[in-house]
Amino acid sequence: MPMTTTAKSSLKRSDDRIIIHFDYDCFYASVFEVENPALKSVPLGVQQKQIIVTCNYEARRRGLRKLQLVSEAKKKCPDMVIVLGEQLDRFRDASKMLYKFLESFTWNNKVEKLGFDEVFLDVTDIVAYNQSLLNPNDLSHAFFNLSRDDPTIGFSFDASRTAGHEYPDLDDTAIEIAAKDQELLIRLRIGSHLAQHLRHRLEEDKGYTSTVGISTSKLLAKLAGNLHKPKAQTTLMPPYESTSNEDQAEQTSTVIAFLDTHDIGKIPGIGFKMSQKIRDHILGRKVDLKDETDSRVVKDSVSVRDVRLFPGMGPELLDEILGGLGAERGIGAKAWALINGIDESEVQTLKRVPTQISIEDSYRGISTLPEVRKELRVLATSLINRMHTDLLESDEDNPGKQRWLAHPKTIRLSTRPQPPRNPDGTRSRSFNRISRSCPLPNFIFGLREGVDALVEKLVVETLIPLFHRLHDGKGWSLNLINICVANMVETASETVKGRGRDISRMFKHQEEVLKEWKVEDKDVPPDWVAEHHRTNDGGRSHALFKAEPSAGNDAIMKGATGSEDVIPMTQDAVDDETLYMNEESDSGKCSICNAIMPAFAMAAHERYHEFENLSE
Known part of the structure; x- marks a missing residue:
């Protein structure tokens, strides 16, 4: 049954973007292979606890797979x-x-990591720019510009x-590309050549191969990349919309045809x-998820x-299936769109900084406090080292020293009791965790x-103390401990990304900017004063100071009175408030001397003119 009219009309796809998804091939094994190239030609497995968490393609060619016991892998491949x-x-x-x-x-810095081994671009x-440079009469001899400023950089x-x-x-x-899809086709092809260039550069310059997908969304790019592995790329071609009219048969979009071949659980x-709830509803029973012959295969696919074609299926029905206590609002519409x-x-x-830093490890069963203390020390060591790696940067104003990019405010301890x-x-499997949190103590930020x-x-x-709040008494057995710091508050910085301005840096910068406007008291010989400054004000004389000239401002101030002298602001001058507010504060303009200054300083400046008139 096709989708309902209401559901269909609410689905609108934007095909203006070009998204590339990179998936590094056997990333964890590749890290060791890059460190030691001799490992590339042998079956290699990466072990955590007693499990082979991943292996390279040579190992997979010999029948090994991820998540096997080390003992099983050794039996199948002794030279691993x-x-x-x-x-x-x-x-x-x-x-x-x-x-x-x-x-x-x-060019736009829109680059997103997904775990360690996936990246969206x-x-x-950059595709639109290169499309504008194409010669439609000679597409086969195009040049891809990687820089707007230098036309020689590219391929x-x-x-x-x-x-x-x-x-x-x-x-x-026999798919025909309609005229309206030609532009999308060209953009996808340009994107595919950029993806190929980056894929080759990753291998040549860094030693990592990757599998790539190209489309107009993260969802489609990721799924397209899964079609040809490893060391390959796939572009999802138009038409992206189904067409139907009286003159020709209905043409299903490649997006729908492509997605229809996937199990519902494979959709990001x-x-x-x-997916389990959806399967239960479609089949009308509890599904058997695992195939007895291969634990990785879903039996009731x-x-x-x-x-999509299930009777009555749409956002409303999916809301009924997926809704309930704790469900995301609008989950049905979101799932229907995907x-x-x-x-x-x-x-x-x-x-700039991670939202949280989390360290954990799993165990067969920890049931004594000395074991817990030992593991907490190991985890806490990794946590602090991670904080130093991810949250510290070199302090430009103090060479050789470091400053914190952010201060996490909360520390959380989580465990998973058996x-x-x-x-x-036997024991039933459990994925339930329990947690306790408290403010992160300030001593953790000490660098001495x-x-x-x-x-x-x-x-x-x-x-x-957090552990005792979680597990009071005996009788517990743990198979996981997690330590996490969260609630990051970015420290003051020179950029808009910080939660405030770095006051010390502001004043140091202010000293530089206002250097040429600085007025200094200097000892001068009496003869110099007498020669250069004759008063004709009926016996009244004033202390005079020399200031650097500036546009629209008289260098010599009248009526200056010692340490409280005020230099009127000019349009060329920069005051500390402007530096602090980054020119975002309200400003005013003096009606007498046309000086521009913050609004809060206007009243004091007008009083200066009043005293000036009185002195004259």
């Missing part, structure tokens, strides 16, 4: 090389490096063809629990097409003490 992946710093550093590399090729602006490409794979393959299908944004390929979410730029044993001695001293203090004074 195993490296320990417990320490995440090397992966985090590699991910940041690759992010910065891709970001350097963008919004390249709409040659054939704009009449798509780089990499297409879905569907236009050469093997529709999580495990949501329900496709997007099954959901099922129909609508995703208007923006590619987000990387935040459920009690069943009568047969060593990490070990900070760890011991944090464990004894903060984490152990």
Whole structure:
């Protein structure tokens, strides 16, 4: 059954953007391969605890897979090389490096990380610019400009063809591209050549291969990239809208045809629990999720097409299926849009600081306080090291020193207790965590003490008391402990990203800007005063000061009186309030001398003119 008229009319896809999704091939194994190129030709597995969390393609070619026990993997492939992946710093550093590399090729800085090994790029602006430079009569000899300012930076490409794979393959299908879709086709092809260029640069310059998808949204770009792995790319081709009229048969959009082949649980944004509820409703029973022969396969698969064409399906029915206590408002409409390929979410730029820093580890079962203390010390050490890595920067005003980018205000301790044993001695699986939080103590921001001293203090004074609030008494057994710092408050900075202005930097900057306007008292010989300054005011004389001339201002002030002298502001002068407010405060203009100044200073300035008139 096709979608209802109401639902159909509410779905509007914006195809103005070009989004590229990068998925680094076997990222965690690749980090070790880049460090030691000899590992590229051998089966390699990355171990955490007793599990192979990931492996390279050579290992997969020999029948190994992710999430196998080390013992099982060794039996299947005795010559497998195993490296320990417990320490995440090397992966985090590699991910940041690759992010910065891709970001350097963008103009709008819309680059978003998804975990360690995925990145979205919004390249709409650079694609539009290069589209405007195309010669429509010679598309096969185009040049891609990577810089607006230097026309020599870039590469040659054939704009009449798509780089990499297409879905569907236009050469093997009878799909006709309507005139209205020609412009989208050109933009997608330009984007595909940029994606190919970046993909090759990642491999040549950094040693990492990637799989790439190109489309007009994050949803479609991510799914398109999954079609050809590894070391390949796929562009989702037009038409993106279904067409139907009396003269020709209905032509289904490639978006709908593409999504219909996916299981509902494979759609980004529709999580495990949501897809499970949808399957239950479509099949009219509780589904059997796992195939007995392969734990990675969903036995009772329900496709997007099954959901989309289900009688009465639409936002309202999905609200009934997915709604309930704690459900997101409008969840039905959101899920319906995703099922129909609508995703208007923006590619987000990387935040100056993370929203939180979280460290955790899992265990077979911890049931004594000494074990807890030991693990808390290990986790707290990693946490503080992460805080120093992610939240500290070099202090430009104090070479050799560092300053905090942000101060997390809260520390949270979470655990996952094991459920009690069943009568047969087994335990049910549980994913439920319990947490307690408190203000993060200020001593954690001290940079004079060593990490070990900070760890011991944090464990004894903060984490152990939190643990006792979570688990009072005995009888508990834990298989996970997590420490997290959150509620980041950015420190004052010179940019609008900070929560305030750095006052010390402001005054240092003010000293530089106002240097030429500074008035200094200088000892001068009496003869110089007598020679250069004769008074003719009936015996009245005034202390005179020399100031640098400025446009619209008399350099010599009349009626100056010692340390409270005031130099009238001019249009060229910069006052400290303007520096502080970054020219956002209200200003006023003196009707007598035309000086511009903050509104709050106007009254005092007018009083100055009154005293000036009295002195004359």
